[in-house]
Amino acid sequence: MLDFAIATNKYARVALDNFIHIVDYRSNAHKRRLETLKGKSQIAIDMVKRAVNSGIYADYLLVDSWYSKPSFIKEMNELGLKVITRVANNNKIWNFLGDRNTLNGIYDKYKKLKDIKFGTYGKKVKYKYFSVVVEHKKAGKIKIVFLKTSDKLRAPLKIDKKSHNFQILKKS
Numbered sequence: 001m002l003d004f005a006i007a008t009n010k011y012a013r014v015a016l017d018n019f020i021h022i023v024d025y026r027s028n029a030h031k032r033r034l035e036t037l038k039g040k041s042q043i044a045i046d047m048v049k050r051a052v053n054s055g056i057y058a059d060y061l062l063v064d065s066w067y068s069k070p071s072f073i074k075e076m077n078e079l080g081l082k083v084i085t086r087v088a089n090n091n092k093i094w095n096f097l098g099d100r101n102t103l104n105g106i107y108d109k110y111k112k113l114k115d116i117k118f119g120t121y122g123k124k125v126k127y128k129y130f131s132v133v134v135e136h137k138k139a140g141k142i143k144i145v146f147l148k149t150s151d152k153l154r155a156p157l158k159i160d161k162k163s164h165n166f167q168i169l170k171k172s
Contacts, residue, residue, distance in 0.1 A: 003050055005035055005043045041067060045075045052079055060084050069093055070138035077140060086154060087144065097135045106134060107146050125149060 023030045035043060044067055061081045063072075068085040070093065076083045087094055089103045096102070100109045116130045131145040147154045 002054075002056065003047045005047055041069060041072050045072065048076065048079065048081070052081070070136055073136075073139040073142070094136070097137060103144070106132060106144065111146070111148075 023033065035046075038046070044063075048061065058081065061076055061083050063083060063085045065086040065088050068087050073083055073085075087103060091102045094103060096106065100106045110130060110132050113130055116128050118126070118128045120126050127147055127149045129145055129147045131143055133141055133143050135141050
């Protein structure tokens, strides 16, 4: 096992806060209990930093959409890690620079590009996709691949702007 961490909800944090003062502050138990008071994103950032500092190398970091927040992306970018994630369509979190600053706005602006490609997944699912490089004030320049099936729009985000869209889709 490379690393592990414990995350707790707010109710359990209150109970742990009382228990932290009983345990000797020099022990590993005390350090782990303090770690539980951090948020999920910060725990993940700390885990990745420990992995990088121990010499673990990866071409990409594939994370769940829960971690696709600008602050997390920025931290991973500073570590030199290329992140692949699915972006939550949340205007409060993802507010891009420029005249079209939401995912829907960017999609509407570029959906008529001639660079749109088509593909299939299995026998039934057909999709079309295209990519654009946009800028976010916190996360910096990022590549978003818009993937549209008949009923849903998905947007995997990729920090490495040089990779091909098809590689991103296969990993997402």
